[in-house]
Amino acid sequence: MKNKTVKTQIPASFRVQTRTQTGAVARTGLALGMSTAVLMPAAFAQSNETQQLAPVTVVETAIDPNPNAEPGVPYKAKTSGDERHTRPLAETPQTITVLTQQQMLDTGRSDLRDILRAQPGITLGTGENGNAFGDRYIIRGQEARSDVFVDGLRDPGMTVRESFAVEQLEITKGPSSTFAGRGATGGAINAVTKQATTDVDFTKLSAGIGTDSYRRLSADTNYVLTDTAAIRVNLLHGYQDVPDRAPADRERNGVALSFNIKPTERLDITADYYHLDAIDKPDLGSWLVNGKPQTNIPVYAQSGDFLESTVDTYTVRAKYQVNPSVRITNLTRYGTTDNGYVATSARATTTHATNPGGVYDTVVLGTHQGWQEVEYFANQTNLYVEQEIAGMKHEFIFGLEFSDHSVLNGQYTTSNASNCVTSGRGGGASNSGCLTDASGNYVANIDSVLNRQVSRGASDIDWNVKTISLSAMDTVDLNDKWTLFGGLRYDRFDYRTLAGTTTKTEWKLEDGLWNGHLGLTYKFRPDANVYFTYSTASDFNGGESDVTSCDYGGICVPATGPGGTLSTAERQALFAQSSPELSENIELGTKWNVNGGRMLATAAVFQVTKSDVMEVLGGASYTDIGAINSGKYRVRGVEFSLAGEVMPKLTAQGGVAFMNAKWLRSQDSSRVGNGLSNFPETTASVLLNYQATPKFSFGGNVTYQSKKFSGTPESPESLNIKVPEYTVFDLFAAYKIDRNTSVRLNIGNVTDETYYLAAYRSGAMLYLGDARNARLTLNYDF
Numbered sequence: 036m037k038n039k040t041v042k043t044q045i046p047a048s049f050r051v052q053t054r055t056q057t058g059a060v061a062r063t064g065l066a067l068g069m070s071t072a073v074l075m076p077a078a079f080a081q082s083n084e085t086q087q088l089a090p091v092t093v094v095e096t097a098i099d100p101n102p103n104a105e106p107g108v109p110y111k112a113k114t115s116g117d118e119r120h121t122r123p124l125a126e127t128p129q130t131i132t133v134l135t136q137q138q139m140l141d142t143g144r145s146d147l148r149d150i151l152r153a154q155p156g157i158t159l160g161t162g163e164n165g166n167a168f169g170d171r172y173i174i175r176g177q178e179a180r181s182d183v184f185v186d187g188l189r190d191p192g193m194t195v196r197e198s199f200a201v202e203q204l205e206i207t208k209g210p211s212s213t214f215a216g217r218g219a220t221g222g223a224i225n226a227v228t229k230q231a232t233t234d235v236d237f238t239k240l241s242a243g244i245g246t247d248s249y250r251r252l253s254a255d256t257n258y259v260l261t262d263t264a265a266i267r268v269n270l271l272h273g274y275q276d277v278p279d280r281a282p283a284d285r286e287r288n289g290v291a292l293s294f295n296i297k298p299t300e301r302l303d304i305t306a307d308y309y310h311l312d313a314i315d316k317p318d319l320g321s322w323l324v325n326g327k328p329q330t331n332i333p334v335y336a337q338s339g340d341f342l343e344s345t346v347d348t349y350t351v352r353a354k355y356q357v358n359p360s361v362r363i364t365n366l367t368r369y370g371t372t373d374n375g376y377v378a379t380s381a382r383a384t385t386t387h388a389t390n391p392g393g394v395y396d397t398v399v400l401g402t403h404q405g406w407q408e409v410e411y412f413a414n415q416t417n418l419y420v421e422q423e424i425a426g427m428k429h430e431f432i433f434g435l436e437f438s439d440h441s442v443l444n445g446q447y448t449t450s451n452a453s454n455c456v457t458s459g460r461g462g463g464a465s466n467s468g469c470l471t472d473a474s475g476n477y478v479a480n481i482d483s484v485l486n487r488q489v490s491r492g493a494s495d496i497d498w499n500v501k502t503i504s505l506s507a508m509d510t511v512d513l514n515d516k517w518t519l520f521g522g523l524r525y526d527r528f529d530y531r532t533l534a535g536t537t538t539k540t541e542w543k544l545e546d547g548l549w550n551g552h553l554g555l556t557y558k559f560r561p562d563a564n565v566y567f568t569y570s571t572a573s574d575f576n577g578g579e580s581d582v583t584s585c586d587y588g589g590i591c592v593p594a595t596g597p598g599g600t601l602s603t604a605e606r607q608a609l610f611a612q613s614s615p616e617l618s619e620n621i622e623l624g625t626k627w628n629v630n631g632g633r634m635l636a637t638a639a640v641f642q643v644t645k646s647d648v649m650e651v652l653g654g655a656s657y658t659d660i661g662a663i664n665s666g667k668y669r670v671r672g673v674e675f676s677l678a679g680e681v682m683p684k685l686t687a688q689g690g691v692a693f694m695n696a697k698w699l700r701s702q703d704s705s706r707v708g709n710g711l712s713n714f715p716e717t718t719a720s721v722l723l724n725y726q727a728t729p730k731f732s733f734g735g736n737v738t739y740q741s742k743k744f745s746g747t748p749e750s751p752e753s754l755n756i757k758v759p760e761y762t763v764f765d766l767f768a769a770y771k772i773d774r775n776t777s778v779r780l781n782i783g784n785v786t787d788e789t790y791y792l793a794a795y796r797s798g799a800m801l802y803l804g805d806a807r808n809a810r811l812t813l814n815y816d817f
Contacts (some may be wrong), residue, residue: 084115110138112203126626132640134688141724146195147224153205155720156718174221174224191409201386210222210550210571211572212550213508218550220645229269232295240253241814245781264295272288278808288314292308292309300356309347310346320791321801322380322382322398329383335379337483337484337487340378366415367413371408372408373407379485380400381399382399384467391456392681396475405447419432435504442498446495446505457469461763496581513684515558518555521552540607542590542610545611546608554567566624568624569622574616577610585658586657586750592611592663593606599608619644620641622641624640624641626729648664685725689723690721692719715743717741733767756797758791784805
């Protein structure tokens with residue numbers, strides 16, 4: 036049997052010989068080898084004992100430039116991309132789910148919303164007035180659409196997010212304002228981006244085709260310029276029709292550039308640029324009739340519908356090692372995002388008595404629209420100090436952060452044709468566009484029923500918040516078994532919003548937020564521990580940047596007081612005195628880093644209590660009329676997860692979360708005892724990959740979500756508007772053609788299950804999950 040020869044790429048830091056020197060060394064090595072071969076018989080003749088050497092196994096592994104990866108275990112990350120988590124994930128006293136790049140590739144999902152919705156404890160929401168962009172996440176029952184971070188800095192505004200430039204995705208569960216700042220009441224999402232490295236040259240090319248006109252081309256190349264400088268380029272073009280819902284479609288075009296240079300041994304500088312264009316024709320899915328989803332519906336998106344998002348960000352990060360025990364990092368970012376959408380929904384209704392065709396049940400089309408401009412600047416500096424005090428090792432982190440986030444929201448002016456008269460929300464006659472006629476048949480030319488004319492209108496929300504933050508953290512080993520973590524953060528913010536189109540109302544709020552985090556870990560065996568953590572999070576009135584309506588996380592102020600109707604000035608004064616919402620998390624868990632550190636299994640029980648909640652008043656929908664700091668609710672649950680090598684050849688990543696929510700206090704006593712909207716009590720996902728042979732692997736992914744009820748954020752569940760439970764199966768297989776070339780097949784929703792991701796509170800939008808689809812991807816790495 037011939038020995039397998041493995042060609043190894045040598046990191047740039049080990050390249051110390053020129054080609055001429057290498058040739059000389061090779062000739063010397065050959066001479067030494069021949070001499071050794073000649074002398075071996077004599078040596079054996081002088082020895083009476085036979086020595087048997089241990090076998091040497093040569094393992095060929097793919098290049099993984101992710102510095103946080105567990106070597107040789109594609110589904111397991113060893114450390115967090117946030118350097119403030121100084122210990123490995125297996126020793127961090129908090130539930131943190133990390134999705135590696137290989138895991139994201141195997142699932143066949145590329146948009147972050149599709150990747151995240153499959154994770155336990157996370158669900159999607161719907162909405163309008165800016166929420167319809169889709170990247171609205173709910174973590175452990177808490178709104179998290181403004182709690183998305185990129186490399187540790189907040190990514191403000193609503194936008195479409197893609198994974199082509201993401202190295203790993205981290206989901207911190209439970210209130211975490213000590214790390215994230217304001218918000219983060221249910222947790223936070225952090226995308227760790229691909230950055231240039233001086234360790235190795237590589238290029239990864241991918242080309243995919245599939246059903247529903249699917250195509251995806253991507254390139255990821257890292258080039259070492261010198262031993263101290265490198266550049267990395269990521270390119271993307273992707274397109275597909277929404278499976279079985281054409282002409283609804285999705286297109287993505289992106290570029291990510293990263294340049295790294297080390298001017299000295301102590302200084303490391305990386306500059307990044309990121310650009311993404313997302314161009315969709317949105318499909319808002321089905322609708323409910325008598326609480327049941329309508330099936331076999333046509334694609335009713337109108338010809339002029341669009342959902343577009345353009346993102347540009349510039350980032351510079353610097354690291355300086357002052358001495359072996361002290362280092363400083365600085366991260367500076369400037370970014371802009373332009374969003375816009377005009378989308379069509381459908382809902383069941385009845386024609387009005389004045390309708391020329393008479394009175395009958397029908398389906399009427401609705402218009403949802405908005406535009407948004409985001410501009411932000413942030414600068415974060417952290418000082419890391421390792422110090423031994425009283426025989427105990429401390430890892431101190433002192434942070435200073437400044438951010439300036441501005442979001443300008445506006446409306447499009449639309450005019451629609453009509454083919455019927457329906458009963459409007461108030462019961463009066465309304466000229467409308469109907470999908471069905473008196474016989475219940477769909478009308479002709481369904482994509483142009485509204486013949487909609489669109490023009491960009493004026494802004495109606497000018498939102499800005501400036502924040503200065505100070506933080507201090509310490510991780511200390513009390514002894515070889517006990518580790519203590521403590522953190523404290525203060526955010527001083529200056530908030531200002533101008534609301535209205537013609538008459539502007541100014542809302543101002545200046546205050547400070549104190550938040551803390553405490554974690555205690557007991558390592559009862561070398562590969563396992565139990566931990567306890569307590570953490571808080573807080574956010575201010577009007578903290579969501581895309582709305583001013585109270586029921587969507589915007590401004591909440593009473594309209595009346597003891598003396599009757601409040602004036603604008605009186606309402607502004609009440610707003611300025613409002614206290615922040617506060618979330619507290621108590622969690623007890625255990626982590627087992629078994630199989631020689633190749634698999635991490637975790638379990639945790641938790642309770643999140645949110646108090647001083649802003650509440651919308653009954654009948655005051657889509658307004659800023661609400662109660663200040665009047666609500667309180669609780670979420671209890673247990674979560675299990677694992678990631679890594681379960682046994683030789685079998686790799687897994689997955690988990691399950693069981694949760695229960697309950698309103699404890701409200702200005703509306705009928706809410707007390709109810710659950711939360713958009714809150715499935717059980718969510719689960721398991722991804723398995725079996726390496727059948729050195730060249731062939733296959734696996735699958737199963738995702739489950741129990742039923743949930745629609746409603747606005749932090750409102751009681753609407754029991755008459757239910758999103759049914761679903762279970763979706765995906766399959767994939769990969770074959771390594773040669774050392775550089777491989778092919779992967781993904782089949783999504785193998786059983787062609789009709790399932791729904793979320794429902795708007797009226798039932799007018801019921802987001803459809805993707806139908807069955809297949810994709811074949813050719814990869815070439817060198």
